[in-house]
Amino acid sequence: MKSIFTRIIEREIPAYIVYEDEKVIAFLDISQATKGHTLVVPKEAYPNLFEMPEELASHVMNVSIKLAKAIKKAFNPLGLNLLNNNGEIAGQSVFHFHMHLIPRYENNDIHIRFTNHMDELNQEEYKKRAEQITSALS
Amino acid sequence: MKSIFTRIIEREIPAYIVYEDEKVIAFLDISQATKGHTLVVPKEAYPNLFEMPEELASHVMNVSIKLAKAIKKAFNPLGLNLLNNNGEIAGQSVFHFHMHLIPRYENNDIHIRFTNHMDELNQEEYKKRAEQITSALS
Numbered sequence: 001m002k003s004i005f006t007r008i009i010e011r012e013i014p015a016y017i018v019y020e021d022e023k024v025i026a027f028l029d030i031s032q033a034t035k036g037h038t039l040v041v042p043k044e045a046y047p048n049l050f051e052m053p054e055e056l057a058s059h060v061m062n063v064s065i066k067l068a069k070a071i072k073k074a075f076n077p078l079g080l081n082l083l084n085n086n087g088e089i090a091g092q093s094v095f096h097f098h099m100h101l102i103p104r105y106e107n108n109d110i111h112i113r114f115t116n117h118m119d120e121l122n123q124e125e126y127k128k129r130a131e132q133i134t135s136a137l138s
Numbered sequence: 139m140k141s142i143f144t145r146i147i148e149r150e151i152p153a154y155i156v157y158e159d160e161k162v163i164a165f166l167d168i169s170q171a172t173k174g175h176t177l178v179v180p181k182e183a184y185p186n187l188f189e190m191p192e193e194l195a196s197h198v199m200n201v202s203i204k205l206a207k208a209i210k211k212a213f214n215p216l217g218l219n220l221l222n223n224n225g226e227i228a229g230q231s232v233f234h235f236h237m238h239l240i241p242r243y244e245n246n247d248i249h250i251r252f253t254n255h256m257d258e259l260n261q262e263e264y265k266k267r268a269e270q271i272t273s274a275l276s
Contacts (some may be wrong), residue, residue: 011256068188070274090240136209
């Protein structure tokens with residue numbers, strides 16, 4: 001089944017498109033978590049980061065930088081988050097890879113909160129985790 | 139003044155390094171918000187996304203994909219967030235560009251919450267926002 005993003009790309013449903021080239025499209029996130037909240041979406045529908053070809057992901061990043069600069073120029077936010085959610089547990093709701101650009105202003109009702117677990121971990125545990133990643137890389 | 143990341147890159151302070159090449163380094167985030175939480179950091183110290191050369195940002199993205207796949211293989215998380223914070227208001231605490239890779243599991247004490255503002259906005263407002271971004275792009 002086509003994702004809602006594919007339907008936007010194919011002009012079956014409307015969206016506020018801010019950028020388009022051969023490989024990606026960018027449009028306003030309909031939720032506008034903040035003013036200027038934009039999605040950068042590859043036209044080919046990969047479900048998530050794990051499936052994305054590196055070259056296409058690089059292009060998404062290039063377009064994201066251009067748009068981040070444009071959003072800064074347009075709305076003068078105090079900051080900006082780049083966010084890409086993979087998996088329902090990570091907040092992904094459309095299973096067609098997309099990068100969020102979320103400009104940040106004073107008093108946004110946005111919450112990104114992590115807990116520091118440093119006090120619970122010993123050096124051995126850090127070392128083990130790092131080694132597991134390094135082994136999986138090769 | 140050198141950032142804490144530059145001091146890690148120059149081996150002045152230790153870190154659990156999982157990947158390194160000519161242009162970027164990746165190591166465990168000491169906070170380990172979740173198991174395997176990793177940072178991808180360009181060796182050259184750009185303060186944020188707005189200042190980053192596109193080519194270097196692309197490389198950060200390529201390395202992030204490789205590492206995301208390795209983290210998946212190593213720890214089998216249910217999902218993963220890519221997150222890049224720009225500006226203190228956006229949660230940036232080290233002013234040397236970095237990309238967070240945050241694997242997600244059941245019961246993580248992580249909160250990323252946005253509000254949907256669709257009901258507060260009319261079509262004119264969406265159109266205006268999109269036009270402001272498009273104008274700023276050119």
